[in-house]
Amino acid sequence: MSNFWHPFGQLYQASHSAVVFDRGEGVYVYDEDGRRYLDGTAALWYANVGHGRTEIAEAIAAQARKLAGYSTFGNFTNRPAEELAGFLSERAPMAHAQIFFVQGGGDAVETATKLARRYHFELGQPERTAIISRVNGYHGTWGFGTSVGGIDANRQGFGDLVPDTYRVPYDDVEAVEAEIVRLGDERVAAVIAEPVIGAGGVYPPPPGYFGALREICDRHGVLLIADSVICGFGRLGSWFGVERFEISPDLVTFAKGVTSGYLPLGGVAIAEHVAAPFAREDSPIFRHGPTYGGHPTCMAAGLANCHILEDEGILERGALLEGELLASLKPAEKFESVLEVRGGVGLLAAVEVAPDLRAKDPGAVDRLAGTVRRNGLITRVLSQGLAFSPPLIVEPTQLEELGQIVVESLREWEATAG
Template structure:
């Protein structure tokens, strides 16, 4: 038995039944027995440019030889962090964006929420501390992220969570309005929402939802935080995903696809309006930030990855392939085990199993994922669904391989049950 305690892993199972990957190439990964698997999840929603890109590895190695790491607290900086911040700001959907780098998506959510609250403190409205999130939403597993998350299992067993958080149905913008009014607009700091809900089940927004959400936030002076940790860097076909939905947010969290997972990196895009009071001479220091924020080797990986996304025209493929993925998945809805197939906005899809089946067989999703793995297809288990989010470099024929393997796994599961 090993000593590695896996995130989101049952300790006994991960110790006794590990799958040890040793190499990746394109959309494929290989285990320590030499077996090849099609990575239909892009690892954890992040390997957007695929595995084994030498350009990113070379950029990492070159930077590590020159200046591997150094703090960016205070006035210290480095060239890769400055370059990547300029690159992202120039492509931001918000004017004059500032970029606050962190180590990952969970850090980004904590940072965005604290920035929102601190902003209101600086502009003379310190009572604005209430935060509104949505059911099914996923915003990491740190303090604020756990409290804002809309997946019940991720909130259970940790005791009292942050009390000034309010949750509303994910698809009901009128419920957002009601929550703002009920809590007092003068007390609400921000609403946080994913462009497409990811880990909570792959739910694209209803038509017009984000336009209406933006209007609601503006009407009450509430900040809109868009969590693009999963949806950014081409997953929806644009840099941050939200560009397709007709709204200009105040803050955007990002991570995952910014380096395609080659090194840990995340951040917050902060609109010029929100950044303004922090930029005044003599303004208080924003006393927040991780040790590795703006890490030179991690940001060098981000630069190399973002250049690949842009130069090789990979960025748009999330939108180009979204219809292909959904069209291939739709026939799976005819399975006696399947309740619904979802997708259509970005290279994301989900196959939900019937609720009565899951009630009778709580391990059905895990069994389905195991059967897919036996057929060389890696899928992700969510609460009631199997999720797909392959690397953006995948071709239509390879999407067909994923769906054929999943269809065969569904048939095998039906036979087992």
């Protein structure tokens, strides 16, 4: 039995039936027995430039030899942090963005939601603490992220969570405004939304949703937080994902693809007007931040990764290949066990298992994922089905391979279940 307690893993099963990965190369990973798998999830929505990029490994090693780590609290800094902040600020979907570095996506959500409340406090509106999010939204599993999350299973059993958080349907922008009106403009700090809902089921937004959401937030003086942890760094074909919808959020959370997972890193891009109350000579300190924020070795990984995304034209592939990923999975809809295939906005998609089947057999999705894995493809298990988000370097022939494995696995799985 292993002593490693896996995140989002059933303790007994994970410790007795672990799949031990040994190495990665391009869009493939290999286990300790040498078996190759097509990485259909880019590890966990993040290996955007693929596995085994020696340029990133070399940048990490060089920085670790020079200055592996040092605090950036107060006025301490390092050159890689300054360079990456400048790089991201120039490409952010708001002018003159400040970049607040953290360790991952959960930290980024924690930072953005706390900052939204503190921003209103500094404007003399301390009663503006309500955060509105969407059903099916996923915003990590830290305190604020769990509280604003829209996946019920992730919120259960923890007792009282962060108060003053509210959820509305993910596809009804009018419901957002109705909730703001119900609560009162004077109480609402921010709305948080993923450009495309990821872990909650891969739900692209309805046409015009984000443009209307931006107008609603402006009308009521509410900050708009775009949670681009999954959607950024090419997953939707742009740096932060939201550019696709031609809006400028007030805050953008990011992580995952910023280093393609080579080292942990996340952050928040913050619009100039949100930073303004903290930017004066006599402004208060925003008393928040992790020990490893701005960690120089992680910064070096981010810089190397971002240059690869830009210099090799990888950034745009999330949009260029989105139709081919969806088309490769569409044949799965012919199976009785499949409700629908979703995707088409960015290089991410989902195959949803029929609800009646899931109701009769709660372990159905896990068993389907096991069949897919035995056939050489790694998928992400969701409550409704399987998600797919391969590395952005994936080729059309490999997307065809991905779809063929899913279809063959469904055929085998239905035959066995029947």
